[in-house]
Amino acid sequence: MDGSSPRKVLRGIPVSSGIAIGPAYLFHPQKREISRHPVAPENVEQEVARLKRALERARKDIQGIRDRIAGAVGEYEARIFDSHVLILRDEEIMGTIYSDIRENLNNAEYAFYRRMNQISDRFDQAAGGFLKEHLIDLRDVASRVIDILTLSDGGKDAPEIHHPVVLLARTVTPSELAQFTTGNTLGICLETGGKTSHVAILARSLEIPAVSGIPWKELSLEPGQMVIVDGNAGQVILNPSLRDIKEHEGRRAAHWAHEQDLAGLRDIEPVTSDGKYISLAANVELPLEVESVLRHGADGVGLYRSEFLFLGREDMPSEEEQYQAYRHLAHHLAPRHVTIRTLDAGGDKPVPALQVDDERDPMGWRSIRVSLRNPAIFKVQLRAILRASAAGNVRLMFPMISNLQEFREAKRLTEQAREELRAQGLPFDENLEIGCMIEVPSAVLMAKEIAREADFFSIGTNDLAQFTLAVDRSNERVSDLYEPHSPAVLRQIQMVVEAARSQGIPVGVCGEMAADPYLALLFIGMGVDELSMSPGGLLEMKRMTRAISYEDARRSAREALRLGTATEIHQWLEDKFRDLFVRLGLRRGTGAG
Template sequence: IFGAHLMVLEDPVLLEEIESKINNELITADNSVSQVVKNYVEIFANMEDEYMKERAADIKDVGERIIKNILGLSTDNQIFAEKVVVVARDLTPSDTAQMDKDKVLAFATDMGGPTSHTAIMARSLEIPAVVGLVDITQKACDGDTIVIDGNKGIVYLNPQESVLQEYQKLKDDYTQYRRQLKELKDLPAETSDKKRRIEISANIGTPRDVKGALENGAEGVGLYRTEFLYMDRDNLPSEDEQFEAYKEVIEKMAPRPIIIRTLDIGGDKKLPYLDMPEELNPFLGYRAIRMCLDRTEILKTQLRAILRASIYGTAKIMYPMVSGVEEVRRANAVLEEAKKELTAEGISYDENLEVGIMVEIPSAAITADILAQEVDFFSIGTNDLIQYTLAVDRMNEHISYLYEPLHPAVLRLIKNVIDASHNAGKWTGMCGEMAGDTSATAILLGLGLDEFSMSASSIPQVKKIIRSLTYEEAQQIAKKALSMENADDIRNMVENEMKKIS
């Protein structure tokens, strides 16, 4: 999120407009920033697309922080003497990031939506929040007693004693539940009959994320996003820079395995210094492995860095956005070139390093039997796989109800990928959000998924479910799910079956 904010700061058009106003209109720097930012905020706020509309808050946040820095004003505006629930018209991502969790128990805002960065920050920080209430600031007053139910999106103002007692019990139960989950940290993710052992891994974006992964009991890293190395700068990272970043994570996690995804840029992530083309549909365009195979020098530099770091632990390489076997063969050809160069230079690397692909395009899922002959493993990227399979933009709130991980078509594609890998003696993991969705855990376990990789905070809940089931119970749940016609029925079935088991 703050990487995106830095990109706003570095936007040449924005900077040019600010400088132009200072030079041509002879106004102060803070006034120039205020006027230019206000104009962009209005443009974004008036867009029809909800996701783009919510980016107005990010631009406003950046503008306000620039102005405070210009004027030398403190950005610490959240000093509370006692525990509070914050009610505000809007909160910026930086406001949320600075919240003292010991004092701010929850917050509610008039503005915002589920995809707003403020809401995402709240989930990440585990602060209960309800956003987009429209007029909560008109109804709440200082001194009011407030209950925030972030799970259900409900706010109670000055509730009756019975409601307070109910929520106090829910809070106590949740605290006890979290305590129980922590006790699972060092236990294996195996079924209760010990017939099936699953690898539970974490998705990370920077070396700093390793701490949270280990604290939650991750047995490896199933997705190391490398884009952070390429963003917030004006040139490509060198091989040595990349080597140090990969080496740091591999050493910290050793001997646990680390799956490093090659550069997945494009779509919603662009690098201004790469002169990438403007596209009408960037999510279906020049991105990820497609861009890297067009600019093989970028791919080879990254592969050399990964190979060099591989001797410090257990590293694996994963290509994103693969649509067919030719892309795998071309990428592996670049990998072989990198290996030959390092050998000629006398530089060591893990010669048995595994290579896999992210299965996130339906064509790859359907032809998994062919692709399995070219790779060592699959990792299903459900975020894009669901989006492309169901032809639904997951950021568009008007049709977000169609984005359904338990859709029969999605489950059948997942089964096809798992079966194809097992038939070829390979393994399949999952690194999309679905891997951490507890409503899908039993089904995925029953389908034969070998590895679940998710945000670190989701690991304990998923591990708890796996340990509560026998493998046969999970297989029966998966079998029932595959025979059903819609996601609602599947979700209800899973809920009922889990209640019986518990």
């Protein structure tokens, strides 16, 4: 370790609040941190044999996946795995790794990892970006072998994290982050992913301070050196000075005191000063978030993103596996409601087994469209959700509905699943509510008709805003046109609320906008019944809800919706409520904390 590395301050985007101070853990794209252990000369051949066994195991595993894909999807798709097998059999490359073990007495993990990294770099730099898309293949194969070497085959190098660390990575997938969330991740520093990225949402719900937008190449430090991640200010300090540490310890204490203060609100009802009850619910991805939901005093789960079960794997989760996850939530949160959204694959959530890849087009092959075209797979999920309804208060919700026909079709398949369960004598809640997410403008225009056939509505503001504004949020060149305060977006939300009102069904908002106190106040004023957000934002929202009157919120919504531009609305709201929000100590929307 080089103790003389200079102090370095890096600015990024604050994506999850809080302050973390701790030793760095550099998480490589190849998944694991690999260290070098010299091998005793007499054990060198054993080490080579260990690598050969791991390569053979990996080859068999991949062959198994290949056969499954060939059967389930098709021979053409399966052929991509042929190249994976051939990578493992590449004697030219493996030969150089065996030599590295023999000549330099390197352990198998290290020698393999190092060689694979060299090749990845060359793939990355190859002329014309020719091989960039194959990096993922290489990475996939390499991490499979490393996994086998480190976990099962002797396991002497298992890179478990035994002590709290600050995770530094180029990028992590939600499933990778899940591996780290055993309480040992103090903070996260990432290169990619904005506030609304999947990982950011997850970090917030797990209450891990996080900053993104920090270039990986700037991270000039060794594993174990100190790092500060300031998720409030969006700052990362490498090799902090003693003064930095003292100062941030102070800020961390203030942050915790604020959290402590909010914790006092947990068991108090979210009612406005004039007595209107606003349901405050949590957005959840992982069954393990149950504890966080309860700790933040949520009325229930307004959005459980079931796709988490489907991500980062080649096969599909079985009915039993899904049932266990849904049941866990329903059981532990009863009598609170748990709104389970069916698979919302696509966009930044690839599901390989359904041929939903990293398709970037938010208007393409994704979500309910994929489910309705794969009724057999969809019904497995519906059966699992129905069965879980016997264990608690489950609500079923379909995402990205763009017309009434789709909603009816999804309900028809649900009815089929019910009949199957009845025939098998498996219990489920006969009164299970079936709701519709409203996030496509065409569904907004037909909201009244859909409301007649739905038990509840939930407005997905992220997609609704990007579809209404015709702005792909992930395209940086137009992302400044993505304006949550846009009057066009707000008017659509108003239309949906009115449609729900006219048919007497409840309506919630479950996108990121619900967590912004200014917008939340407008939603309350429009007549929204439930706001659903990351658990970490719930207590502040409760404080806000209790500090305002419904009457005032209604008047404010009416006035704000008369304004012509997003900027005017934003300004008007700030002028009117900023002082109050600062006084309440709200971090969001006031820049406090």
